[in-house]
Amino acid sequence: MQSTPLTAANRRQFLAATSSAFAALVASGCTTRGAGLASASGPSFSGYGPLVKDPNGLLDLPQGFSYRVISSLGDAMDDGGTVPDKADGMGCLDIGNGEIALVRNHELVPSDDAGGPIAKGYGTRNGEIVPGGTTNIVLDAQTLEVKRQFRTLGGTIRNCSGGVTPWGSWLTCEEAPTGPGQRYGDGLAVNHGWTFEVPGNATGLVDPVPLKAMGRFNHEAACVDPITRYVFQTEDRDDSVFYRFVPNVAGDLSKGGKLQAMVIENGPADTRNWSGSTMPLGQQFNVSWIDLDDVEAPKDDLRTRAAAKGAAVIARGEGLHMGEGELYICSTSGGAKGLGQIFRLRLGGGSTPDRFELFFESESKEQFNYGDNLCVAPNGHLVVCEDQYTDVVDNHLRGITPDGRPYDLGRLTMQTELAGACFAPDGKTMFVNAYAPTRTLAITGPWVNA
Numbered sequence: 001m002q003s004t005p006l007t008a009a010n011r012r013q014f015l016a017a018t019s020s021a022f023a024a025l026v027a028s029g030c031t032t033r034g035a036g037l038a039s040a041s042g043p044s045f046s047g048y049g050p051l052v053k054d055p056n057g058l059l060d061l062p063q064g065f066s067y068r069v070i071s072s073l074g075d076a077m078d079d080g081g082t083v084p085d086k087a088d089g090m091g092c093l094d095i096g097n098g099e100i101a102l103v104r105n106h107e108l109v110p111s112d113d114a115g116g117p118i119a120k121g122y123g124t125r126n127g128e129i130v131p132g133g134t135t136n137i138v139l140d141a142q143t144l145e146v147k148r149q150f151r152t153l154g155g156t157i158r159n160c161s162g163g164v165t166p167w168g169s170w171l172t173c174e175e176a177p178t179g180p181g182q183r184y185g186d187g188l189a190v191n192h193g194w195t196f197e198v199p200g201n202a203t204g205l206v207d208p209v210p211l212k213a214m215g216r217f218n219h220e221a222a223c224v225d226p227i228t229r230y231v232f233q234t235e236d237r238d239d240s241v242f243y244r245f246v247p248n249v250a251g252d253l254s255k256g257g258k259l260q261a262m263v264i265e266n267g268p269a270d271t272r273n274w275s276g277s278t279m280p281l282g283q284q285f286n287v288s289w290i291d292l293d294d295v296e297a298p299k300d301d302l303r304t305r306a307a308a309k310g311a312a313v314i315a316r317g318e319g320l321h322m323g324e325g326e327l328y329i330c331s332t333s334g335g336a337k338g339l340g341q342i343f344r345l346r347l348g349g350g351s352t353p354d355r356f357e358l359f360f361e362s363e364s365k366e367q368f369n370y371g372d373n374l375c376v377a378p379n380g381h382l383v384v385c386e387d388q389y390t391d392v393v394d395n396h397l398r399g400i401t402p403d404g405r406p407y408d409l410g411r412l413t414m415q416t417e418l419a420g421a422c423f424a425p426d427g428k429t430m431f432v433n434a435y436a437p438t439r440t441l442a443i444t445g446p447w448v449n450a
Contacts, residue, residue: 047399047407048446058439060411065445070146070431071104071137073438074115079150079204081116083135084108087433087440089161089221089373090420091170093200100141100424101200102431103152103170104440105159108132110188114154121155122196122208126187132156133208134172134198137440144429144442152202157192160236161221161373161419163320166229167251169199171211173219175236177300191298195219195233197253213256214245215295217302221373223322225347232327232345234317241303241311242329242345244289260289261311262345264356269307271343271358272315272334279358284346286353287312312356315341319374319384325349328359328382330371335361340371342382342400360404367406368398373419378427378448383409385432387417397421397432410443423447 048062059067075083086107095101108114114131121129133153139146153159153172160175177193178185194210220234229250233243247257264271267285268278290309295302307313319330326346334341339362346355362368372387382400395418397410412418412434420433420440430443 045401046405048409051408051411054413057413058434059441059443060413061443061445062409065410065443067441067443068144069439070139070144070442071149071438071440073436075149077115077135077150078148079116081114081118081151083149083438084115084131084151085112085436085438087435087438088159088419089163089172090422090431090433090440091162091164091200092422092424092431093164093168093170094141094425095138095168095201098141099147100139102137102139102422102440103164103172103198103200104135104137104420104433105162105172106132106135106438107158107160107175107435109158109176109184115151118151118154118205120205120208121153122190122210123155123157123192124189127189129155130157130188132159132174132176134159134170136198136200136202141424141426150204152198152204152206153196153208154205155208156194156196160219161234161318161320162195163222163224163231163322164200164422165197165224165251166226168201169197171222171224171231171253172196172198173222173233175218175220177216177218177297182300191216191296193217193219193297193300195222195253209254211253212296213259214253215243215259215292215302216297217243217300220318221320223320223327225322225327227347227349232320232322234314234320234329235303236316236318236332237303238315238333239303239307240314240317241306242314242317243292259292259295261292261306261309262356263288263290263310264312265353267356268312269310270313271341272313272331273336273341273358273361274315274334274338277336279341281358281361284355284357287345287356288353314343318372321375321382323376328374328376330374330384332370332372332387335363337363339363339365339367339369342371342374342384360400360406362406368396368400371398372417373421375421375423375430377430378423383421383430385418385421387419393417414439 051060157176179191315334316332
């Protein structure tokens with residue numbers, strides 16, 4: 001997709017749509033793990049209050065917050081199909097004419113139900129288009145009425161997360177480096193494990209073009225620096241690395257580019273803190289970026305080759321959110337307790353080195369337990385979606401204040417994960433998915449008052 005020039009106005013619009021991501025943080029707020037800290041919202045802030053039991057048995061929220069279900073598994077769509085299952089990452093985009101679009105991933109594997117026939121798609125298994133991909137939900141920006149919903153990408157596998165772009169699209173990422181002759185690849189016609197692009201203003205199925213220069217690996221999330229238009233990417237592996245894609249043409253990812261991995265200068269090569277506190281909380285390190293070769297990685301070894309060249313190892317890089325001059329990375333299983341970490345990368349803009357730090361590390365399941373997707377609320381607080389790996393799950397939305405204080409924001413009573421949290425461009429509504437059976441919720445409340 002060809003981009004439009006990045007003016008000051010549309011840069012501000014993009015950052016407003018993705019939130020400012022703690023742009024005014026004070027460094028001293030990042031030096032402890034969160035217990036007993038004062039919030040940037042005031043020394044007494046410890047959350048929005050206790051969660052109120054939902055009489056409908058879906059999502060408990062604090063007093064003053066409410067939700068509505070805007071889309072569910074099996075709902076009829078305007079293209080003749082039905083809403084597929086396994087709703088995961090999601091982005092919200094202003095598409096003009098008083099409308100916003102949610103572009104929603106479906107983390108489907110080849111054996112899953114597609115929700116109806118798919119007219120065209122990227123890959124097949126045994127001659128049939130595989131069911132993963134995206135659906136778009138077009139809403140009235142003021143009333144949040146669903147005006148239409150339809151499939152926009154087909155033929156992909158395990159579309160996990162992704163990220164919005166400044167030019168009005170969603171990058172959807174396959175968490176599936178598989179293909180013919182590979183593990184889980186029986187019957188597949190082509191290799192998978194790519195990033196694809198879906199416009200927010202799509203009206204139906206888009207041409208499924210894999211952005212192969214962005215790398216083949218166990219993709220999770222992506223985010224775009226609105227200044228340079230570099231794309232940052234996470235990888236859901238215990239021994240993942242953190243990637244940066246430098247496009248040949250800013251804003252046009254189809255023209256290829258250079259894939260790189262992050263190296264921490266004069267700091268730990270392993271950020272996971274599994275064997276002692278090698279990555280100290282709040283200490284900033286300069287980073288550099290090393291070029292990677294053979295990025296289509298038929299052996300799914302991109303991360304190990306990057307680590308051998310000095311790239312920093314991260315435990316299950318998942319959620320990723322871009323703000324003004326900085327971005328946040330969620331490590332699902334990092335930390336001494338294995339409950340999760342959040343890193344911050346402050347961008348140097350070319351004049352100074354990028355700087356990387358451990359912003360938060362969970363010390364108990366009550367702080368957060370296996371954080372996955374994340375975003376930033378209009379008040380500058382992080383919102384983290386939990387995805388626990390237990391027989392009986394108790395997944396929450398966790399808030400984290402700009403100085404690192406965690407609190408409960410919501411509790412899902414379904415036995416599934418929360419995913420895809422994102423805000424409407426006006427900041428009044430947060431959208432989030434219950435993974436399976438698919439439910440997409442719109443949550444309103446006093447987001448900017450804390």
